[in-house]
Amino acid sequence: MWADEAYRRLLGALALLVPVVAALVLYETARGAGPSLRVFGWGFLVSTDWDPVAERFGALPYLYGTLVSSAIAMALAVPFGIGSAVFLAELAPPRLGAVVSFVIDLLASIPSIVYGIWGLFVLAPWLRSAAEPWLTAHVGFLPLFQGFPFGIGMLNAGIVLAIMVVPTVVSISREILLATPRSLREAALALGSTRAEAIAVAVDAARPGILGAAILALGRALGETMAVTMVIGNTNRISASLLAPGATMASVIANEFAEATGKLYLSALVEIALVLFALTVVVNALARLLVVATTGGRRDVAGAA
Amino acid sequence: MSRARPERIGALPVRGPSLPRRAWNAGLLAACALAAAAVVLPLGLIVAHLLAQGLPALDLGFFLHLPKPVGEPGGGMANAIVGTLILVGLGALVAVPVGVGAGLYLAEHGDGRVGALVRSTADVLSGVPSIVIGVATYGLVVVPMGRFSALAGGIALGLLMLPTIVRSTEEVVRLVPRSYREAGLALGAPRWRVTQQIVLPAASAGIVTASLLALARAAGETAPLLFTALGNRFWSLRLDQPIASLPVFIYDYARAPYDEWNRQAWAGALVLLLLVALVSGLLRLTVRRIPGR
Amino acid sequence: MTRAFDLFYGAHQALRSVTLEVPSNSVTAIIGPSGCGKSTLLRSFNRMNDLIPGVRTAGQVVVSGRDVYAPGTDVVELRRRVGMVFQRPNPFPKSIFENAAFGLRLLGIRDRGELEARVEQSLRRAALWDEVRDRLGRSALQLSGGQQQRLCIARCLAVEPEVVLMDEPAAALDPTATARIEELVLDLKKRYTIVIVTHNMQQAARISDRTAFMLMGALVEIGDTRRLFTSPREKLTEDYITGRFG
Numbered sequence: 001m002w003a004d005e006a007y008r009r010l011l012g013a014l015a016l017l018v019p020v021v022a023a024l025v026l027y028e029t030a031r032g033a034g035p036s037l038r039v040f041g042w043g044f045l046v047s048t049d050w051d052p053v054a055e056r057f058g059a060l061p062y063l064y065g066t067l068v069s070s071a072i073a074m075a076l077a078v079p080f081g082i083g084s085a086v087f088l089a090e091l092a093p094p095r096l097g098a099v100v101s102f103v104i105d106l107l108a109s110i111p112s113i114v115y116g117i118w119g120l121f122v123l124a125p126w127l128r129s130a131a132e133p134w135l136t137a138h139v140g141f142l143p144l145f146q147g148f149p150f151g152i153g154m155l156n157a158g159i160v161l162a163i164m165v166v167p168t169v170v171s172i173s174r175e176i177l178l179a180t181p182r183s184l185r186e187a188a189l190a191l192g193s194t195r196a197e198a199i200a201v202a203v204d205a206a207r208p209g210i211l212g213a214a215i216l217a218l219g220r221a222l223g224e225t226m227a228v229t230m231v232i233g234n235t236n237r238i239s240a241s242l243l244a245p246g247a248t249m250a251s252v253i254a255n256e257f258a259e260a261t262g263k264l265y266l267s268a269l270v271e272i273a274l275v276l277f278a279l280t281v282v283v284n285a286l287a288r289l290l291v292v293a294t295t296g297g298r299r300d301v302a303g304a305a
Numbered sequence: 306m307s308r309a310r311p312e313r314i315g316a317l318p319v320r321g322p323s324l325p326r327r328a329w330n331a332g333l334l335a336a337c338a339l340a341a342a343a344v345v346l347p348l349g350l351i352v353a354h355l356l357a358q359g360l361p362a363l364d365l366g367f368f369l370h371l372p373k374p375v376g377e378p379g380g381g382m383a384n385a386i387v388g389t390l391i392l393v394g395l396g397a398l399v400a401v402p403v404g405v406g407a408g409l410y411l412a413e414h415g416d417g418r419v420g421a422l423v424r425s426t427a428d429v430l431s432g433v434p435s436i437v438i439g440v441a442t443y444g445l446v447v448v449p450m451g452r453f454s455a456l457a458g459g460i461a462l463g464l465l466m467l468p469t470i471v472r473s474t475e476e477v478v479r480l481v482p483r484s485y486r487e488a489g490l491a492l493g494a495p496r497w498r499v500t501q502q503i504v505l506p507a508a509s510a511g512i513v514t515a516s517l518l519a520l521a522r523a524a525g526e527t528a529p530l531l532f533t534a535l536g537n538r539f540w541s542l543r544l545d546q547p548i549a550s551l552p553v554f555i556y557d558y559a560r561a562p563y564d565e566w567n568r569q570a571w572a573g574a575l576v577l578l579l580l581v582a583l584v585s586g587l588l589r590l591t592v593r594r595i596p597g598r
Numbered sequence: 599m600t601r602a603f604d605l606f607y608g609a610h611q612a613l614r615s616v617t618l619e620v621p622s623n624s625v626t627a628i629i630g631p632s633g634c635g636k637s638t639l640l641r642s643f644n645r646m647n648d649l650i651p652g653v654r655t656a657g658q659v660v661v662s663g664r665d666v667y668a669p670g671t672d673v674v675e676l677r678r679r680v681g682m683v684f685q686r687p688n689p690f691p692k693s694i695f696e697n698a699a700f701g702l703r704l705l706g707i708r709d710r711g712e713l714e715a716r717v718e719q720s721l722r723r724a725a726l727w728d729e730v731r732d733r734l735g736r737s738a739l740q741l742s743g744g745q746q747q748r749l750c751i752a753r754c755l756a757v758e759p760e761v762v763l764m765d766e767p768a769a770a771l772d773p774t775a776t777a778r779i780e781e782l783v784l785d786l787k788k789r790y791t792i793v794i795v796t797h798n799m800q801q802a803a804r805i806s807d808r809t810a811f812m813l814m815g816a817l818v819e820i821g822d823t824r825r826l827f828t829s830p831r832e833k834l835t836e837d838y839i840t841g842r843f844g
Binding site: 001003007008010011012014015016017018019021022023025028029032033035059079080081082083084086087088090091092100102103105106107109110111112113114115116117118120122123145163166167172192194195196197201202205221222223225230250253254257258269270273276279280281283284285288 | 311326329330334336337338339342343344345348349350353354355358378379405406409410411412413415418420422423427428429430432433434435436437439440441443444445451467468471481495496497500501521522523525526527528531532535542549552555556559560567570571574578581582583585586589590594
Binding site for chain 1: 653754
């Protein structure tokens with residue numbers, strides 16, 4: 001019937017707009033990055049120059065800042081996130097678990113800028129006056145914790161990022177733990193396991209999915225912009241100390257794009273966006289594969305009834 | 306593998322779990338509870354600080370007045386609040402029709418190659434950092450138009466909402482029982498009418514909820530607006546001109562070296578949080594009541 | 599053995615004053631219609647019911663002279679002594695070797711030689727050794743259902759329990775695999791005391807020495823298996839085994 005066919009085609013056309021839009025975003029970013037790609041080539045990724053006057057640009061400090069701030073975030077968010085997920089899925093009374101999960105989901109809906117303002121006005125002064133001097137005094141022999149306590153910097157950015165992405169780790173890990181068969185825990189208990197040992201079996205079975213949750217969180221951390229821009233200090237320098245200010249790929253775009261004069265300057269910023277784009281797409285694809293492999297794959301193997 | 310005769314293995318020691326095992330058990334369980342507390346703590350801190358810093362600066366004028374120049378007391382973010390509503394509305398205008406249509410397609414006809422393509426690109430889009438969406442929108446809209454504009458900002462927000470709306474529409478539509486469709490088809494209704502008049506209404510509550518969640522999320526976005534909608538200290542409703550938005554306003558005021566502006570940034574953040582968290586919190590609560598989710 | 603044992607789930611009484619004795623080195627079968635409390639009774643022997651919120655108990659369950667519900671009982675140690683095999687095979691998603699070694703590692707055995715010897719012994723006792731000796735490092739999930747269940751039995755035997763509880767161990771298996779499990783049970787009673795729950799009366803008749811019949815949380819009759827099936831003393835038992843309900 002022609003009406004059916006027409007309706008189907010209409011929906012199909014709307015659906016095809018999605019890949020078209022995705023392609024446009026990719027195309028536009030790649031096109032905008034063109035001049036910079038041609039001038040700097042691969043050297044762009046390893047150069048530390050950032051001189052708008054001389055028109056020489058390199059993204060290494062920003063790449064470094066993105067990776068380090070995300071690494072701090074992961075180091076904090078993954079253990080705390082898995083611990084919370086275990087608490088919510090295995091230990092908490094069901095009602096408490098549901099309430100706490102709800103609150104943690106709400107954490108995920110707080111706008112980035114709100115985390116930023118909190119990091120800037122609350123976390124930074126505390127880090128500057130209390131936490132960072134303490135770190136320098138007690139673990140200052142490590143280069144990571146040397147230098148002047150600025151308050152804003154890598155450490156602040158990492159902590160704020162951790163707070164922002166931990167809900168992702170918690171809610172996905174919790175769901176995956178709830179999806180692992182009860183019988184695994186029962187079998188472990190029946191063999192004389194303590195509660196923690198039985199939970200360890202379930203966590204072990206859920207490991208690929210939990211890893212996927214962590215990588216998904218990493219994908220968010222890598223691209224997070226506003227909060228980081230507000231608390232990282234925005235300097236184009238690579239410093240061994242986590243207390244020192246820095247910048248990330250997202251933060252340099254946020255800071256300089258609107259004021260960038262000169263075709264090459266703008267293009268260099270767009271190329272940073274392109275690198276960020278590629279990085280997050282790869283990371284997200286990896287995470288999705290892992291999550292799908294565990295939640296989709298396990299049910300038929302272990303026969304969770 | 307050892308060739309020892311199995312029968313000659315000595316008896317296992319009969320005893321309860323050793324002290325280290327008990328300690329490990331108790332320690333690990335306690336650590337998990339502490340981790341959950343530590344994850345919830347920042348939420349409490351953030352809300353507490355927002356209330357403490359933001360409430361005093363929040364009065365009726367904040368919602369009714371325009372920003373004042375530095376040094377003059379008072380002033381508000383009326384234009385930014387209206388601007389955010391306009392931007393989110395524009396975004397919805399772009400994303401909802403396309404997103405719902407695409408979601409319907411995926412749920413009803415999406416098992417082929419086209420469906421797989423649409424689904425995977427939606428997943429890719431949803432992972433693209435919002436700042437990258439901003440950069441792309443700048444090139445696609447701002448440069449051809451020759452200026453920053455509300456329209457560009459709305460399109461950027463629409464691009465951000467689109468993948469969420471597509472995937473959640475598909476999910477919700479797939480939950481509509483097969484029997485509804487069969488009942489409609491058995492009455493002799495053509496398939497498109499069944500989709501349009503039975504399936505879509507049955508899924509509409511879920512679609513609205515999912516779309517509102519996406520809108521709430523977009524309302525809090527700052528990064529894609531920085532160089533699309535830009536910002537505006539004055540009253541403007543024109544779509545082809547830069548427009549103010551709450552998040553960008555908070556960003557500018559928070560970085561400014563004036564205490565009065567910082568106070569207003571806190572107030573703005575409180576308003577934004579209430580707007581976003583309240584909407585998504587309420588929606589999440591209602592979503593839990595809809596069976597099947 | 600239990601004495602006047604009651605168990606409640608919240609307000610619902612699942613077991614009503616059950617008293618029965620389980621002789622060592624024998625197979626005791628518990629039969630009865632679904633929901634009669636046979637699994638609940640079985641799970642009382644190693645306190646697996648503790649995992650369910652709102653469970654209360656009264657009376658005693660005595661294993662090797664000790665009341666397992668007495669205050670101060672170490673549940674973890676109890677469960678080592680009273681092993682359990684579940685309705686569905688539930689191997690851990692680990693290698694065959696690690697499955698069988700799981701309980702041993704809990705007990706702190708690290709010595710590779712001892713682990714290997716004990717794993718081999720338990721796999722032999724579970725009549726699985728010859729089928730898996732060449733692929734101990736493979737995932738347990740690749741085994742067939744019947745093999746998985748025998749692996750679960752081996753896993754349970756490895757920690758040398760005194761009593762082995764079996765909750766319809768063949769319910770999810772095909773007839774051939776079921777037959778192998780039944781042979782195994784007959785062989786195992788030389789060393790272990792076995793309590794097996796089954797909804798299959800033929801199975802109870804084939805493998806058990808004594809049979810208990812339960813109905814609605816109460817023990818109706820217990821006795822020598824042959825006697826119970828040929829000349830039941832209770833009218834209810836007779837009705838059940840002749841298929842009048844259930």
